[in-house]
Amino acid sequence: MRLEEKWRETAKEVEGIYSVEALAKRMGVGKRTAVNYVHELRKKGFVETMRGKRGKRLYKINPLRLRNIGNPGIYDLLNRYSSLKLQSGVRERIVGYRIEKPEELLVRALLTRDFRVVLSAVELFRIIKDWKYLYSLAKKHKLERFIAALYFLSRRYFRVRRMDHRMLNMIRKSKIKERYLIPNIESSDFKDIQKEWGVFLPFNKSDMDRLRVKK
Amino acid sequence: MIGFEEQKRIFELIGNTLRKRVECLVIGGSAMLFYNFSKIATKDVDMVFASERERDFMIEALDKLGFKKNVYEKGTGKPVRMEFKDMMFDLFAGEVFRFKISGGISGRVKEMVEFSNLVAKIISPEDIIILKSMTDRKGDRDDASRIIKETNVNWDVILQEIEWQSKNNPNAAILFYDFLEDLVHDFNADIPRDVIKKVKEMYKGMMDRLR
Numbered sequence: 001m002r003l004e005e006k007w008r009e010t011a012k013e014v015e016g017i018y019s020v021e022a023l024a025k026r027m028g029v030g031k032r033t034a035v036n037y038v039h040e041l042r043k044k045g046f047v048e049t050m051r052g053k054r055g056k057r058l059y060k061i062n063p064l065r066l067r068n069i070g071n072p073g074i075y076d077l078l079n080r081y082s083s084l085k086l087q088s089g090v091r092e093r094i095v096g097y098r099i100e101k102p103e104e105l106l107v108r109a110l111l112t113r114d115f116r117v118v119l120s121a122v123e124l125f126r127i128i129k130d131w132k133y134l135y136s137l138a139k140k141h142k143l144e145r146f147i148a149a150l151y152f153l154s155r156r157y158f159r160v161r162r163m164d165h166r167m168l169n170m171i172r173k174s175k176i177k178e179r180y181l182i183p184n185i186e187s188s189d190f191k192d193i194q195k196e197w198g199v200f201l202p203f204n205k206s207d208m209d210r211l212r213v214k215k
Numbered sequence: 216m217i218g219f220e221e222q223k224r225i226f227e228l229i230g231n232t233l234r235k236r237v238e239c240l241v242i243g244g245s246a247m248l249f250y251n252f253s254k255i256a257t258k259d260v261d262m263v264f265a266s267e268r269e270r271d272f273m274i275e276a277l278d279k280l281g282f283k284k285n286v287y288e289k290g291t292g293k294p295v296r297m298e299f300k301d302m303m304f305d306l307f308a309g310e311v312f313r314f315k316i317s318g319g320i321s322g323r324v325k326e327m328v329e330f331s332n333l334v335a336k337i338i339s340p341e342d343i344i345i346l347k348s349m350t351d352r353k354g355d356r357d358d359a360s361r362i363i364k365e366t367n368v369n370w371d372v373i374l375q376e377i378e379w380q381s382k383n384n385p386n387a388a389i390l391f392y393d394f395l396e397d398l399v400h401d402f403n404a405d406i407p408r409d410v411i412k413k414v415k416e417m418y419k420g421m422m423d424r425l426r
Contacts, residue, residue: 064249066325068221090324090336093329095330097331
């Protein structure tokens with residue numbers, strides 16, 4: 001049996017999420033040996049390290065190895081920036097292109113029209129600097145008014161850099177094309193923001209409280 | 216034969232050629248290449264599009280790249296085959312032969328890879344096995360036995376899907392039962408007995424209904 005197959009067989013046998021102690025117990029070996037197993041399995045690509053409660057290191061062992069391809073997608077990038085972590089059963093990758101700027105990440109997140117993704121993306125306003133670039137992207141996808149509404153919403157919850165007033169003026173002049181960011185979902189809070197920008201925000205106060213951002 | 220790197224390059228090329236953003240499910244041997252199984256190359260690339268319109272965008276892009284239409288039979292479930300040198304693309308719309316793309320299959324997608332305008336969704340190993348059962352080729356059985364050998368297959372998912380498919384297509388359970396029999400006898404695949412028993416029950420039920 002080839003070495004690769006042997007390790008795949010081991011990964012198949014112990015598939016699951018373990019701490020070192022749990023893995024040692026499962027395999028009937030000592031803790032040191034379990035660490036060695038994890039080390040070897042990781043080299044072959046069968047182990048992914050995760051953090052559990054109180055930062056405890058957990059090992060996800062899976063015989064199914066997706067190839068490393070391209071650059072991270074929006075889920076991974078949002079998890080890097082936002083306090084609201086997203087879990088997805090689908091791994092997203094982008095080949096031949098890398099999302100470098102938070103402005104682009106924000107627009108891509110809004111385009112998903114997914115509640116959790118958009119909520120997580122609101123926090124990006126903390127690091128957005130290039131308002132001109134954001135405006136050009138938003139205009140391309142007809143999202144200008146949603147960007148403005150979310151910007152004023154985020155200002156109520158955390159410190160955000162001031163938006164360029166020229167950009168705000170341009171957004172005010174833009175036409176309202178679509179009122180719902182997420183189809184048929186409108187907030188019962190933040191009526192003033194929604195009225196000012198002529199769009200419906202999907203979040204209530206309780207949703208925004210889920211973002212654990214220091215003011 | 217197309218290897219993973221070659222497939223990646225051609226997908227990038229297609230993504231840059233497509234004039235609209237198109238999503239597709241990557242199935243069969245081509246999906247297996249994304250999973251790092253011991254299979255290293257595939258004969259053809261199989262893709263399923265949600266609609267005929269999306270498939271037409273793909274045909275247009277492949278046409279621009281020099282691919283030629285080889286087989287074209289109108290009707291749902293029938294693929295459009297595009298060929299260029301030794302490369303082959305089978306493009307389906309909505310169905311793979313008489314096998315419908317259920318919400319379950321779309322929901323179990325494991326990876327979504329964006330190649331510019333082409334978004335490739337890689338179906339789960341369980342669904343690869345199911346779709347492999349729709350044909351009668353030895354190579355497909357070999358691939359399925361390889362998946363069973365190299366990963367822990369969730370048989371409950373497979374049983375649920377076959378049951379769902381049987382409602383639309385009575386042949387699904389019959390084909391799948393024959394497929395499992397071949398895997399056990401010809402490829403020595405490790406398939407739980409109760410799974411075979413359940414599929415056999417579905418098979419018998421379908422046969423009775425057909426009589």
